[in-house]
Amino acid sequence: MxxxxxxxxxxxxxxxxxxxxxxxxxxxxxxxxxxxxxxxxxxxxxxxxxxxxxxxxxxxxxxxxxxxxxxxxxxRVERPEMTWYDFACKFADFKWKAASAKYRQDIARALTAATPAMLTSGKGKPSDLHLRTAMRRWGFNTKQRAEASEETAEVLAWLAKNTRSVSALTEAATVRALLDAATSRLNGKTAATSTIRRHKTILQNAMDYAVELKLLDSNPIKALKWKPPRVTYEVDRRSVVNHAQARRLLAAVQAQQPSGKRLVAFFAVIYYAGLRPEEVVRLGEDNITLPELARNPESGELEEPADGWGELRFAGAAPFAGREWTDDGSLREERALKHRAEGETRIVPCPPALVRILRAHLAEFGTDPGGRLFTGVRGGELAGITCRRVWAKAREHALTEKEAQSPLAKRIYDLRHACVSTWLNAGVPATQVAEWAGHSVDVLLRIYAKCIVGQDEAAKRRIADALKDLDSPV
The missing domain is CATH 3.30.730 (GCC-box Binding Domain)
Structure with a gap:
């Protein structure tokens, strides 16, 4: 002991x-x-x-x-006993109401990854795949648990009988095993750094809840000498496209059938206005202000003004979560903007190139009955898998073989990084860029520090100028 x-x-x-x-x-x-x-x-x-x-x-x-x-x-005092599985379900239920649909999934994944360290017996044990599926999709899902099939219910019943008591976590070795399981992949290798930190935080919150329920005297994870790896939040400069590459990618998107043409504007909004993908899918016609068309004095026809800027004004996002994790059973969860209060809006300028693309999109595809700009080919929700497939194929056609094998624009989100980097390198003040991008200034500069071009050379020149009078031979 x-x-x-x-x-x-x-x-x-x-x-x-x-x-x-x-x-x-x-x-x-x-x-x-x-x-x-x-x-x-x-x-x-x-x-x-x-x-x-x-x-x-x-x-x-x-x-x-x-x-x-x-x-x-x-x-020693008499404490209530509770098995790990029963406690994990209780913790998931406790967090469910206030948690976003995405965070509900994160909690289920963390608890699923940790539970094998708390098993007491292998007798009658279901397969690892059945255990993981039953826990992640049903056991640790407050909404789905009661709807589990008979087969899944048997797996969960086995778990309830074959996990250790929460009181076992008073032993440091058990806590360490729990953390190691939660921060490892199925092959035993260490998980991604972001996953490690997220799972550790969730388990630490769970231990605080165990203390609240008087199942433990204190949080055993806080007392453990276990240091998670450092996480880098900086954007990889290699993933940021230049304007020529971005235009080639958009052209490659447009050439694809049947979805490409209607997705050009979707990707263009991310690249030219820096919106997050979950913000773009929620855009409606009422979120867009486009400049008035100008009449050509010679032809008499209405044309795009030469330097006409528009504006995007929006107050929500709709990240994909899955029907089983949202309260209303929809694929996406309607939420406030990231890092902003409910109802708070963000205004982003719409450059002339994006104005033209959006006006063409509205003219050809219009909006759905709810006023949304982006839908599937047959209407309904725009599927994330469709966007990813179109983008992957665009990279194959628009980039060189070497570029396609690199991190360059590998994720759709990298278009947002390219936009914010463009703003910063154009000399737009960081405070303004942070407002447009929906960041705080310190987070903005930390994330995009390596994407601001030319600062190191300018700094070297200033140092050289300061040392000129000291350059005489000693």
Whole structure:
């Protein structure tokens, strides 16, 4: 048992007196593993009784706590017992209402990854795949649990009977095994850094909840010497496309059938206005302000103004989550803008190139009955898999073989990085870029630090100028 010792010495009681020689108190003194302890009593009988209890515990071989100095059994209280699986379900239910659909999935994944470390028996054990599926899709899903099939219910029943008690997490070795399982891939290798930190945070929150339920005295993860790897939030400069590459990619999107032509504007909004994909799918015609067409004095026809800027004004996003994780059963969850309060809007300028693309999109495809710009070919929700497939094929056709094998624009989200990098390199103040991108200034500069071109050379020139007078031979 960790944090305990059997090396105990009980010393003679110290009689404490004031300056007049009158006895004021009695101090019991003892040590555990060399660490001194003391406790003061007003009466001699109280001190003698306490000292006698210490001596008896030491003689009977009771372990003493290094944290309190007293016998371990003195601090033991009867606690409710709960299996890990039952507790994990209770924690998922506790977090469900306030959590976003995406975070609900994160909780289920973290608990699913950690649970194998808490299994007590292999007898009658279902396959690992069946266990993971049952936990992630049903057991740790508050909405779905009661709807599990008979086969899945049997798997969950086996889990309920074959996981250790939460009280087992008072042992550091068990806590370490739990964390190791939660931060590893199925092949035993270490998970991605972001996954490690996310799962560790979720489990730490779960342990706080166990303390609240009085299943544990304290959070065992906080006491563990376990340091997660560092996470880098900086954008990889190699993933950022230049304007020529972006235009080739958009042209390659347009050439694809049947979805490409209606997706050009979708990708263009990310590249030219820096919106997140979940913000773009929610855009409606009422979120767009386009400049008035100008009449050509020679032909008399209406044309796009030469330098006509528009504006995007929006107040929500709709990240994909899956029907089983949203409250209303929709594929996407309607939410406020990231890092902003409910109802708060963001305004982003719409450059002339994007104005032309959006006007052409509206002219050809219009909007759905709800006013949304982007839908599937047959109407309905724009599927994320469709966007990813079209983008992957566009990279194959628009980029060189070497570029296609690199991180260049590998994810759709990299178009947003390209947009924000363009704004910063064009000299737009960081405060304005942060407002358009929906970031705080410090986060913006931390993420895009390596994408600001020319600052290092400018800094070198300033240093060289400052040292010119010192360049004479010594």
């Amino acid at each position: 960790e944090n305990t010792t059997y090396r105990v010495r009980v010393h003679k009681t110290e009689v404490r007196k004031n300056v007049a020689g009158k006895v004021t108190s009695y101090r019991v003194q003892w040590s555990t593993d060399g660490k001194p302890w003391k406790r003061t009593f007003q009466k001699s009988a109280q001190a003698d009784a306490y000292r006698s209890k210490l001596l008896t515990a030491a003689r009977e071989g009771e372990p003493f706590s290094l944290a309190t100095g007293e016998p371990v059994k003195w601090s």
